[in-house]
Amino acid sequence: MSTSDQDQSVDTPIPAPDAGAAAETEAEVEAEAEVEVETETEVEDRRLTPRQARRLRIALSSVGMVAMAVVLGLRIASRSSVLVVGVYGLALILCGIVIELSRNGRTRLGSWLLAVGLVAAIGSDWLLIP
Template sequence: MTTSDQDGTGAVDAPGTPSPDTPRTPPIPAPEPADDDAPEEARDGLTPRQARRLRVAVATVVLVTLAVVLALRLASRTSVLVVGVYGLAMILCGVVIELSRHGRTRLGTWLLGTGLLAALAADWLLLP
């Protein structure tokens, strides 16, 4: 005879009822089905994918603009400094495009902003 038989209550644990020896864990809720009619949460700003695409588009436009400005500057005066300043700015735009493609959008934004400001300052201060 077991101890539950000996106490005389005749109580038997119902199936699914945890015994005193088993640890109690909360049940895991089932995932809710995704309905197309369910309202979406309001988002402030862009999604990460939209931010990456926007950053790639902006860097591409800046890259093409720098190429046109470089061609115009070289037509008016040929200088290694002109090629250096605008060439480095174009390389920076390519780096920003790659960073954005790999999910480093904030870093790309900071690099693009500071790099373009440095290129404009170098153009204004260094180039004759």
Template structure:
């Protein structure tokens, strides 16, 4: 429910202008220099080029060139690399079990296989850098354990 005072709209606008209110109907009204300056500012991005900010023509501006691979390609590469390393860990596990049956061999290479699966899943979810670091550190630890701990 609106309350009316009985005044006409122009009279209330004049009173608001006299008080210095910012709710005036005309933003570039006389007697308000800050509003008049704001009204003269460029309103769209094309006006800035005409104002002299350095770009003479939009055709002369070169588009940005992306460095490196696209994110989807990086994910795909890491997924394939983790899959190939998973197959390699399976082959190494079979060879090591043929030469020496040990629960430690199964544990070390089993964890390496699980790690490769985790890296594939991380790559699918967009965590490619984390997956890459985890793959490198985890496989280095697996080969280190094979060298130093396993008999």
């Protein structure tokens, strides 16, 4: 090496990585990790426990049962028909079955059965009963 090379290497130090930029990068990575953890925690907090799901399904079925009983009373008052009693009677029985399924831990089956059954009851009322 010549003296000019030695002077240049001594005089111009190798630029060190910016400590502030490295700290900011680490802080950003940590912040993103915290956001991901918070998001996962929030999602877990929003899910219902099995017990809460059963209670919710029982409450919805009970409300459906009361609504079907009220509609049955109104429909019988306007026109008494065996078909009206049959459709809404089956809907009431369906709500009771869903309550029992929910009490026994079969909430998904109960949910599908309740949704399909109530849609079928309303559809048959609309199609079959004049």
